[in-house]
Amino acid sequence: MNQTAIRFFGLGLGPGHPDYMTVRARKVLETADRLAHFCKRGKRGNARTIADAVVGADPEREIALVYPVTTEIPADHPDYAAALKPFYEASAEMLLAEIEAGRTVALLCEGDPFFYGSFMHLWWRLKDKVPTEVVPAISGMSGAWTRAGTPITWGDDVLTVAPGTLSEAELTRRLSGTDAAVVMKLGRNLPKVRRALAAAGLLDRAIYVERATMAEERIVQLADLPETVEAPYFSLVLVPGQGRRV
Incomplete structure (x- = not known):
């Protein structure tokens, strides 16, 4: 070039x-x-x-x-x-x-x-x-999992990146069939995302990250996040994989 x-x-x-x-x-x-x-x-x-x-x-x-x-x-x-x-x-x-x-x-x-x-x-x-x-x-998700101190994939883990704008049923389907996940575009979709993660059996592994790498950074287990919290633009949910570790 x-x-x-x-x-x-x-x-x-x-x-x-x-x-x-x-x-x-x-x-x-x-x-x-x-x-x-x-x-x-x-x-x-x-x-x-x-x-x-x-x-x-x-x-x-x-x-x-x-x-x-x-x-x-x-x-x-x-x-x-x-x-x-x-x-x-x-x-x-x-x-x-x-x-x-x-x-x-x-x-x-x-x-x-x-x-x-x-x-x-x-x-x-x-x-x-x-x-x-x-x-x-x-990317924002790379910054998020690094700041959260959690490897997102191990070995043969399959990573799914899904927008929170999907329907609850579609989110549940996609999350149920993956090893690791990143859910973007939270905002007012956060309650729906939380329900989908629970239905997929992933809520206990889910980590909420807000404004990763910025001064206002916030990292917390999603299950511990109050349901009244409104997610800002710079926020996502991580579900770390649990694959092979040598």
Whole structure:
């Protein structure tokens, strides 16, 4: 790959603590003409917050891509796609205009850009139009099981990664047939996830991790977590495998 030709970067910044950012990510952060990031209205994006340790606020460099909807609309509701599709299309056109004007654009991503990332919706729209590089990163789940001090797989363990947005029946089915698991996208799905883990016989092994590697990190056995707790965006559940140990 001719690095000098790259105009659009999907920039993975890691699980949260800036020390887990790669050398490549830091270089792109420091040199890109524009730093784009997704955010909720009136708030800074999570990825932009991670980048604070490397680059301070610079209005001339920053492009905030403000989500038109959040978790108030369920992901499987027709209104969700109806709102997000034009948002992604408009965002892609905005970034394309910057690139065609001769500027390099880095779209900041918490975790890894190709793992449940909003970046992928813009990558899919721009990858055949502009030279693109995706900068990989330590994923949020990797940061979580490392900070929890629990190996996630041993020997021939099979790992299942499931979004908490699945139906309770589907979550139970998938969790019942695996050795180890990571359940992402908790939020208001946490009670449903807890019930599915109990039905699959995995609740006693489940570990709740919130804001892994960040200052507000919280790690607790899920069975000990009060049912009144509301899970934030940066949270997941780990079910460590129990396979062969030599």
